Amino acid sequence: xxxxxxxxxxxxxxxxxxxxxxxxxxxxxxxxxxxxxxxxxxxxxxxxxxxxxxxxxxxxxxxxxxxxxxxxxxxxxxxxxxxxxxxxxxxxxxxxxxxxxxxxxxxxxxxxxxxxxxxxxxxxxxxxxxxxxxxxxxxxxxxxxxxxxxxxxxxxxxxxxxxxxxxxxxxxxxxxxxxxxxxxxxxxxxxxxxxxxxxxxxxxxxxxxxxxxxxxxxxxxxxxxxxxxxxxxxxxxxxxxxxxxxxxxxxxxxxxxxxxxxxxxxxxxxxxxxxxxxxxxxxxxxxxxxxxxxxxxxxxxxxxxxxxxxxxxxxxxxxxxxxxxxxxxxxxxxxxxxxxxxxxxxxxxxxxxxxxxxxxxxxxxxxxxxxxxxxxxxxxxxxxxxxxxxxxxxxxxxxxx
Numbered sequence: 001x002x003x004x005x006x007x008x009x010x011x012x013x014x015x016x017x018x019x020x021x022x023x024x025x026x027x028x029x030x031x032x033x034x035x036x037x038x039x040x041x042x043x044x045x046x047x048x049x050x051x052x053x054x055x056x057x058x059x060x061x062x063x064x065x066x067x068x069x070x071x072x073x074x075x076x077x078x079x080x081x082x083x084x085x086x087x088x089x090x091x092x093x094x095x096x097x098x099x100x101x102x103x104x105x106x107x108x109x110x111x112x113x114x115x116x117x118x119x120x121x122x123x124x125x126x127x128x129x130x131x132x133x134x135x136x137x138x139x140x141x142x143x144x145x146x147x148x149x150x151x152x153x154x155x156x157x158x159x160x161x162x163x164x165x166x167x168x169x170x171x172x173x174x175x176x177x178x179x180x181x182x183x184x185x186x187x188x189x190x191x192x193x194x195x196x197x198x199x200x201x202x203x204x205x206x207x208x209x210x211x212x213x214x215x216x217x218x219x220x221x222x223x224x225x226x227x228x229x230x231x232x233x234x235x236x237x238x239x240x241x242x243x244x245x246x247x248x249x250x251x252x253x254x255x256x257x258x259x260x261x262x263x264x265x266x267x268x269x270x271x272x273x274x275x276x277x278x279x280x281x282x283x284x285x286x287x288x289x290x291x292x293x294x295x296x297x298x299x300x301x302x303x304x305x306x307x308x309x310x311x312x313x314x315x316x317x318x319x320x321x322x323x324x325x326x327x328x329x330x331x332x333x334x335x336x337x338x339x340x341x342x343x344x345x346x347x348x349x350x351x352x353x354x355x356x357x358x359x360x361x362x363x364x365x366x367x368x369x370x371x372x373x374x375x376x377x378x379x380x381x382x383x384x385x386x387x388x389x390x391x392x393x394x395x396x397x398x399x400x401x
Contacts, residue, residue, distance in 0.1 A: 017172070
């Protein structure tokens with residue numbers, strides 16, 4: 001059952017109410033330079049099939065681009081000081097950041113050199129990344145099989161798991177309490193002015209035509225369906241990612257870092273269990289409603305890698321599994337945010353390619369600043385602008401999982 005909005009005009013209409021729609025909505029409600037009306041239109045208020053619902057909820061500072069490092073450093077600060085950022089509201093829980101770190105493993109000299117270079121960039125920008133020899137890794141984590149590994153990078157400071165869904169829930173709840181309106185509905189069309197330079201209104205599935213000052217595309221993997229309503233193409237598509245929760249008969253005696261194996265399989269501690277995941281070997285765009293699991297990936301790809309890398313994982317039991325979608329930017333695997341070059345009030349919050357949760361505090365804040373003041377005020381996020389897509393200039397992030 002769809003719901004109609006209370007008004008017929010809003011200063012900001014956000015298409016999509018999951019992590020990014022709610023981040024932008026909350027940051028607008030928290031921005032002293034903004035006092036306008038905000039409508040969030042969410043097609044599925046259960047969020048069952050969103051990227052948000054299928055997240056593994058981790059953060060890292062091990063990126064190759066300095067701005068991505070800074071974005072994640074703000075995320076860590078936001079999570080560790082969550083109640084303070086939320087205005088000191090005593091109802092807001094304290095969030096923990098379990099810093100077991102990401103462990104990138106290299107099995108060849110070229111990748112090991114990439115890790116050396118990445119570590120220099122990361123430490124230059126305040127990250128705690130350490131480049132480690134195979135012997136150093138084995139000494140710190142004796143459970144690894146290191147026979148085919150020559151080096152790795154690991155960071156135990158502000159890298160690991162956080163409760164991203166609680167953060168999302170409180171953004172949504174707080175935004176509503178501050179006057180942001182959420183409705184169960186869908187945007188099905190947009191009308192631009194005669195010059196084609198602005199979106200003047202959106203049409204809802206329930207038939208209402210709603211005027212707007214700004215439109216924010218926060219549609220996750222469906223981003224291109226929203227942008228096409230304004231005559232805009234963006235290189236964002238749903239790519240399937242698989243997650244597996246398993247128990248081990250022989251428990252490890254310490255946390256398993258979020259380990260990125262050279263095979264592409266990743267694994268980490270997950271409470272009393274363990275979590276693993278990977279992309280498929282063949283990684284095409286998939287249908288928006290395709291969440292079917294391929295169980296052969298567990299049997300033929302993931303489990304053999306787990307047992308090879310951590311011999312204790314030869315005796316494990318699969319507990320749960322699911323498939324989710326990355327909102328994958330096929331152009332350069334970095335987010336596309338900010339205003340369109342011609343449709344000036346159409347704002348992107350798209351294409352995060354698997355690191356959206358950890359980037360949501362800084363990106364939501366930046367988009368809200370842009371809407372409220374016309375410019376980024378804290379972190380300069382200009383590199384993520386749509387203009388690079390038009391120019392064919394990739395902003396490459398090497399560390400994509």
